[in-house]
Amino acid sequence: MAATTSRSQAAADKRRLILDAAVRVFARQGFHACRVSDIADEAGVAYGLVYHYFSSKDEILDTVFLERWNVLLAVIAEVDAGDGPARDKLRAIASFIVDSYRHDPDVMKVIVVEVTRAANSFGRTHLGKIREAYSLIAAIVAKAQRAGEFRDDVTPDFAALAFYGAIEQVLTGWIFDLLPQAPEDVETAKAQIIDTICDGLDVIGLRAT
Amino acid sequence: MAATTSRSQAAADKRRLILDAAVRVFARQGFHACRVSDIADEAGVAYGLVYHYFSSKDEILDTVFLERWNVLLAVIAEVDAGDGPARDKLRAIASFIVDSYRHDPDVMKVIVVEVTRAANSFGRTHLGKIREAYSLIAAIVAKAQRAGEFRDDVTPDFAALAFYGAIEQVLTGWIFDLLPQAPEDVETAKAQIIDTICDGLDVIGLRAT
DNA sequence: GGTATCGTTGACTCGCCAGTCAACGAAGTC
DNA sequence: GACTTCGTTGACTGGCGAGTCAACGATACC
Numbered sequence: 235m236a237a238t239t240s241r242s243q244a245a246a247d248k249r250r251l252i253l254d255a256a257v258r259v260f261a262r263q264g265f266h267a268c269r270v271s272d273i274a275d276e277a278g279v280a281y282g283l284v285y286h287y288f289s290s291k292d293e294i295l296d297t298v299f300l301e302r303w304n305v306l307l308a309v310i311a312e313v314d315a316g317d318g319p320a321r322d323k324l325r326a327i328a329s330f331i332v333d334s335y336r337h338d339p340d341v342m343k344v345i346v347v348e349v350t351r352a353a354n355s356f357g358r359t360h361l362g363k364i365r366e367a368y369s370l371i372a373a374i375v376a377k378a379q380r381a382g383e384f385r386d387d388v389t390p391d392f393a394a395l396a397f398y399g400a401i402e403q404v405l406t407g408w409i410f411d412l413l414p415q416a417p418e419d420v421e422t423a424k425a426q427i428i429d430t431i432c433d434g435l436d437v438i439g440l441r442a443t
Numbered sequence: 444m445a446a447t448t449s450r451s452q453a454a455a456d457k458r459r460l461i462l463d464a465a466v467r468v469f470a471r472q473g474f475h476a477c478r479v480s481d482i483a484d485e486a487g488v489a490y491g492l493v494y495h496y497f498s499s500k501d502e503i504l505d506t507v508f509l510e511r512w513n514v515l516l517a518v519i520a521e522v523d524a525g526d527g528p529a530r531d532k533l534r535a536i537a538s539f540i541v542d543s544y545r546h547d548p549d550v551m552k553v554i555v556v557e558v559t560r561a562a563n564s565f566g567r568t569h570l571g572k573i574r575e576a577y578s579l580i581a582a583i584v585a586k587a588q589r590a591g592e593f594r595d596d597v598t599p600d601f602a603a604l605a606f607y608g609a610i611e612q613v614l615t616g617w618i619f620d621l622l623p624q625a626p627e628d629v630e631t632a633k634a635q636i637i638d639t640i641c642d643g644l645d646v647i648g649l650r651a652t
Numbered sequence: 653g654g655t656a657t658c659g660t661t662g663a664c665t666c667g668c669c670a671g672t673c674a675a676c677g678a679a680g681t682c
Numbered sequence: 683g684a685c686t687t688c689g690t691t692g693a694c695t696g697g698c699g700a701g702t703c704a705a706c707g708a709t710a711c712c
Contacts, residue, residue, distance in 0.1 A: 245689070264563035266475065269669060280691040285671065351560045353619060354473035365621065385642075391622065392613070392635045396605075399612035403604045410562060412574065413600065426601050433594075434643030454659070478699060489661040494701065 249287045252277045256294045261340035265295055265348045265356075295356060299349045302341055303363055306331070310370045320378030321432050324397060327371070328427045331401050335408065336420060343409050346402060368394045397431050458496045461486045465503045470549035474504055474557045474565075504565060508558045511550055512572055515540070519579045529587030533606060534637045536580070540610050541633050544617065552618050555611060577603045602640075609636050 255277035259268050270291050274281045288294045313326045335342040349356040350364060357364065372390035375397075379386040384393070404423050407413030413423070464486035468477050479500050483490045497503045522535045544551040558565040559573060566573065581599035584606075588595040593602070613632050616622030622632070 248689080267563070270671080271669085274692095282672085282692065283690055286689070289671095291670065347562045351562060353556045353560060353615060354476070358619075361619065368621070388635050388639055391616075392632070393639065395612045395616055395622070396609045396636075396639050399608045400605045403608035404601075406562060407604055410567075410570065412577070413604070423601070426597050427605075430597055430602065430605050430643070431639070432643045434639070434641045457659080479701080480699080483662095491662065491702085492660055495659070498701095500700070 248279065248283070252279060252284055252287055253294065253297060255279075257298055257340050257344055260295065260298070260344045260348060265291075265344075292356075295344070295348060296359070298341065299345055299356065299360060300363070302334075302345055303360070303367075306334075307363070307366055307370065310367060314370060314374050320374055320381075320383050321428065323374050324371075324431065325424070325428045328397075328401055328424055331405070332420060332424050335405055339409075342405060346405050347409065350402065351406070368398060371397060393431075397427075400427050400431055457488070457492070461488060461493055461496055462503065462506060464488075466507055466549050466553055469504065469507070469553045469557060474500075474553075501565075504553070504557060505568070507550065508554055508565065508569060509572070511543075511554055512569070512576075515543075516572070516575055516579065519576060523579060523583050529583055529590075529592050530637065530641050532583050533580075533640065534633070537606075537610055537633055537636050540614070541629060544614055545629060548618075551614060555614050556618065559611065560615070577607060580606060606636075606640050609640055 252273065256273045259272050259276050262268075263272065270284055271281050273294070274284050277284075284294075288297070309330050310327055313323050313330075316323070331342075349360055351357065368391070371394035375384055375393040376390040378384040379390065404413065404427060408415045413419070461482065465482045468481050468485050471477075472481065479493055480490050482503070483493050486493075493503075497506070518539050519536055522532050522539075525532070540551075558569055560566065577600070580603040584593055584602040585599040587593040588599065613622065613636060617624045622628070
């Protein structure tokens, strides 16, 4: 297959190999509870090689997080750019995140457990990136409020928090088996996130004011 | 002042002193980032004394969490036992948690950051206790659904997740300065939590089916 | 005042693990 | 085929911090 740059290509593959192994190990044991040697073992690679490709254990997690989170930010921005009701935009974002989890539960578990919810360690490091997502969502809500689609007595910042928070809670529920996660449950969950956030729990007609 | 059992009384006070110091240190530096000697220093007490009152660093955090969480569970159970609309019950619960944060931000910060959101470490240890809270809230929702007060196409478990999740997100927002926390903001937040969860973001009249 | 009790002290130990490094060997170059 | 490059190896070290422990001294009791 073509004149592959076998040297540098193999190197890139090894890096990927280590990264993927790290995701599995982080998901299984947690970042703090695992040793770098666990990652090396899982990747079938010598201990020292991990440090050839990454300067520290932290850098591995940073890489895992940023790789995925940047994709998420791009998707949210793209959804925002389109037109159509905000409700559909939020649905698209929730769907993307939920589908990401279904497609690769380990990566999402690591991101949520070790970064997004780890407010004291990596959550702090990546606070900026995490806030970007909140801001993009808040912007969607704000636009919908100006268009008269969403009520304007809830601040966009709060709405973004509640919306992303609901999604994260659901993921956490799946990760720790607090919530059923059969294929049909997953679709139901998507719908419930949107229904709850957009319509609330009250029965129709009971809304205050 | 009365014949104080000076010996055992002083001992109980020292234990409390260490516990309170630990809360401050955990809140400031995080559980993993702080050393036991930091706690001893903060309490103005010798290193070894910490181990006289607690068998391990973990036990200190366990104690801090359980002391407070049991109060929360009792309050939820009490609220549930009363009558009146579920919306008011949820409001009472949200108020209690938010007021707890205002009254003693450090304790709530430690509970949220180091236990509730720390799914891999202490969140796992105390998963049972945490689920108790979810169950109690879910029971309130289920009752309201039977009474026709809440819609019944959202599962009580999911509703509990979204409700508690919204509160926790707000606390997290305050803890990390993502959200304003002046006195009036705090009251607004309470209202927004209830409004969003019960009524949703959509403007009145736009609700689907 | 002598003795027992127990809260208190802080220097020390001991295991763990992230990160280093010297040496090896296979692909690439001349 | 000699030499260079660089991906690869894994034994080793250095520091850190939780938990131990022997000794101290203040209070209580006789």
